Amino acid sequence: MRAAAMGVGTTQLETAPEPKYWHLKTVLSDALDTEFAVGEVLPNERDLAARFGVARATLRQALEQLELEGRLQRRRGVGTTVAPPRVGVAVDPTRHTWPGAAGDDWQPVAASESDTVPAAVARLLETAPAEAVHIVRRSRVSAGRPVAAELLYVRADAVPGCAVAAVTDPAARARAVLHALQELDLDGQERTVELGSARAEDAKQLDRLPGSPVLVVTTRYVSQGRAAAVAVSTYRADTCRLTFGEREAEPLLAG
Amino acid sequence: MRAAAMGVGTTQLETAPEPKYWHLKTVLSDALDTEFAVGEVLPNERDLAARFGVARATLRQALEQLELEGRLQRRRGVGTTVAPPRVGVAVDPTRHTWPGAAGDDWQPVAASESDTVPAAVARLLETAPAEAVHIVRRSRVSAGRPVAAELLYVRADAVPGCAVAAVTDPAARARAVLHALQELDLDGQERTVELGSARAEDAKQLDRLPGSPVLVVTTRYVSQGRAAAVAVSTYRADTCRLTFGEREAEPLLAG
DNA sequence: AAGTGGTCTAGACCACAGC
DNA sequence: CTGTGGTCTAGACCACTTC
Numbered sequence: 323m324r325a326a327a328m329g330v331g332t333t334q335l336e337t338a339p340e341p342k343y344w345h346l347k348t349v350l351s352d353a354l355d356t357e358f359a360v361g362e363v364l365p366n367e368r369d370l371a372a373r374f375g376v377a378r379a380t381l382r383q384a385l386e387q388l389e390l391e392g393r394l395q396r397r398r399g400v401g402t403t404v405a406p407p408r409v410g411v412a413v414d415p416t417r418h419t420w421p422g423a424a425g426d427d428w429q430p431v432a433a434s435e436s437d438t439v440p441a442a443v444a445r446l447l448e449t450a451p452a453e454a455v456h457i458v459r460r461s462r463v464s465a466g467r468p469v470a471a472e473l474l475y476v477r478a479d480a481v482p483g484c485a486v487a488a489v490t491d492p493a494a495r496a497r498a499v500l501h502a503l504q505e506l507d508l509d510g511q512e513r514t515v516e517l518g519s520a521r522a523e524d525a526k527q528l529d530r531l532p533g534s535p536v537l538v539v540t541t542r543y544v545s546q547g548r549a550a551a552v553a554v555s556t557y558r559a560d561t562c563r564l565t566f567g568e569r570e571a572e573p574l575l576a577g
Numbered sequence: 578m579r580a581a582a583m584g585v586g587t588t589q590l591e592t593a594p595e596p597k598y599w600h601l602k603t604v605l606s607d608a609l610d611t612e613f614a615v616g617e618v619l620p621n622e623r624d625l626a627a628r629f630g631v632a633r634a635t636l637r638q639a640l641e642q643l644e645l646e647g648r649l650q651r652r653r654g655v656g657t658t659v660a661p662p663r664v665g666v667a668v669d670p671t672r673h674t675w676p677g678a679a680g681d682d683w684q685p686v687a688a689s690e691s692d693t694v695p696a697a698v699a700r701l702l703e704t705a706p707a708e709a710v711h712i713v714r715r716s717r718v719s720a721g722r723p724v725a726a727e728l729l730y731v732r733a734d735a736v737p738g739c740a741v742a743a744v745t746d747p748a749a750r751a752r753a754v755l756h757a758l759q760e761l762d763l764d765g766q767e768r769t770v771e772l773g774s775a776r777a778e779d780a781k782q783l784d785r786l787p788g789s790p791v792l793v794v795t796t797r798y799v800s801q802g803r804a805a806a807v808a809v810s811t812y813r814a815d816t817c818r819l820t821f822g823e824r825e826a827e828p829l830l831a832g
Numbered sequence: 833a834a835g836t837g838g839t840c841t842a843g844a845c846c847a848c849a850g851c
Numbered sequence: 852c853t854g855t856g857g858t859c860t861a862g863a864c865c866a867c868t869t870c
Contacts, residue, residue, distance in 0.1 A: 340787075341838080341839060341840090342839080342840075343839080343840090344787060344788060347788075366854075366855060366856080367855080367856065368855095376840080376841085377840060377841045377842065377843090378841090378842085378843095379839095379840070379841070379842090380839080380840060380841080382856090382857090383839085383840095385856095387774055387788055390772060390774060390790065391772070391773055391774055392771070392772075396855095396856065396857095397848090397849085397855085397856075398847065398848055398849080398855065398856045398857060399847075399848035399849035399850075399854080399855050399856065400848085400849060400850085400854095400855065400856080401854090401855060401856075402855090402856080408771060410769065414821065510822070511822060512820070512821070512822035513820070513821040513822050514665065514818050514819060514820045514821070515770055515792065515818070515819040515821070516647075516663060516792075516814075516817070516818040516819065517645060517646070517647075517772065517790060517792065517814040517815075518646055519642055519645060519646055531857080532595075532599060533599060533602075533642055535645065535772060535790070537770070537771075537772065537792075559771075559772040560772075562771070563769050563770070563771040564769060564770040564771065565767070565768070565769045566669065566767070566768040566769070566770070566821065567765070567766060567767035567768050596857080596858060596859090597858080597859075598858080598859090621835075621836060621837080622836080622837065623836095631859080631860090632859060632860045632861065632862090633860090633861085633862095634858095634859070634860070634861090635858080635859060635860080637837090637838090638858085638859095640837095651836095651837065651838095652836085652837075652867090652868085653836065653837045653838060653866065653867050653868080654835080654836050654837070654866075654867035654868035654869075655835095655836065655837080655867085655868060655869085656835090656836060656837075657836090657837080786838080833869100833870085834868105834869085834870085835867100835868085835869085835870100836866100836867080836868075836869095837865105837866090837867085837868100838864105838865075838866075838867095839863100839864080839865070839866095840862105840863080840864080840865095841861105841862085841863075841864100842860100842861100842862100843859105843860085843861100844858100844859080844860075845857105845858080845859080845860100846856105846857075846858070846859095847855100847856090847857075847858095848854105848855080848856085848857095849853105849854090849855075849856105850852100850853090850854090850855100851852080851853085851854105
């Protein structure tokens with residue numbers, strides 16, 4: 323088997339002043355570069371741990387880091403495989419447009435109406451407590467894989483309400499809300515990016531376990547001097563590289 | 578003691594279909610919101626684990642997630658404290674300027690010259706193998722805390738070389754390289770954001786342990802139709818929220 | 833010296849995918 | 852059913868900070 327090249331005794335883990343899992347990560351990382359192809363499956367964790375003479379928990383700590391850096395992909399019941407380079411997803415089209423405009427590659431999933439939104443969102447939306455808000459769930463797919471899940475909050479009194487309220491089918495309603503948005507003037511938008519962990523619902527949509535690291539992109543859409551909508555998009559941190567600017571940039575890993 | 582409010586038996590961990598650490602994280606998160614002030618120190622891990630009737634490793638898994646989300650700060654030998662809200666750091670000044678321009682809050686640390694740069698950087702810089710490159714290390718401080726470490730790669734033949742080469746003091750040399758950059762025309766810049774883990778050197782500069790999660794911002798500066806410089810900035814993911822756009826946005830946590 | 837979080841071990845059982 | 856990664860335990864020792 324291919325992985326036999328990652329032999330025992332070729333590296334001295336025990337004399338290092340640094341943690342074993344750190345050393346292990348380095349060794350594995352080098353092995354991935356030189357001895358494995360994208361998509362190839364690694365030996366299972368118990369074998370790998372034995373091969374390196376460490377406990378399985380220690381081996382897992384190294385694998386976790388490599389997965390965090392987008393080098394590995396682990397699936398329960400299946401195995402650990404070498405991940406392809408991160409896919410670059412454009413986040414900042416130079417053109418400032420509303421969500422749902424022609425050319426954005428988000429797909430509406432469903433919409434509902436609510437008067438309770440997370441406190442942080444309410445603050446960004448500048449809504450009063452119990453003010454009605456449309457909530458649209460969307461999904462972004464790139465290269466056949468789901469890369470992001472989104473919750474879009476739209477102030478109900480920012481869009482002409484009658485046409486939307488009449489729609490009861492969730493999917494149709496989502497389209498209706500997005501369509502109504504396009505009629506508004508867009509003054510500007512502000513974005514933030516931060517690290518988070520996937521909530522249960524987003525995790526399902528992203529085909530990951532709850533708690534997986536995600537890049538949370540928060541966008542605030544301003545119309546007529548006031549926030550009309552707030553989008554909270556969660557991107558898979560392991561597989562995505564967010565790109566800003568005119569054109570797609572080349573891949574670059576952390577190391 | 579204050580933490581006594583997070584009592585045993587108030588929640589049923591054992592009947593949940595979801596992992597214990599996940600449940601635990603939720604309970605702790607709620608407790609942080611309602612019963613703790615920013616900066617307050619939590620009971621130590623052994624006590625907390627006993628209080629919730631779980632192994633210390635399980636408790637630590639929950640704490641790890643909360644730290645990842647910027648809710649907690651853990652320091653070896655000291656304890657676990659409640660973290661302040663993430664600080665927003667502006668990444669995309671509307672004005673397109675070179676690094677080192679007046680008004681950017683980066684501080685040059687040192688500079689050296691090298692002909693070996695990471696392969697990914699060389700690709701972005703469009704340099705030939707063994708082509709000379711200036712490497713400037715910079716540091717970004719916000720509210721008295723280090724928030725980011727940066728390595729700036731500048732193509733040696735993009736800047737007038739003579740004036741810089743004569744400078745031997747690393748700090749002075751860093752300033753010289755940055756100063757030389759300002760003379761060039763800046764056509765545009767492209768940015769990417771991805772998740773990474775701190776390398777040993779960056780971790781030291783950021784006052785974190787190696788491997789800590791960081792947001793890696795890669796910027797490519799284009800002059801006269803060719804890349805003149807590439808900046809790789811690593812921001813502390815636990816304490817930072819990157820902001821893009823005209824003005825600073827309000828804080829928003831992942832949950 | 834005492835107390836903290838960080839690392840590591842050697843087991844066990846569970847949840848899920850695929851045959 | 853088997854094999855995989857995911858969760859969990861009850862200990863041990865280490866590195867670091869503070870007194």
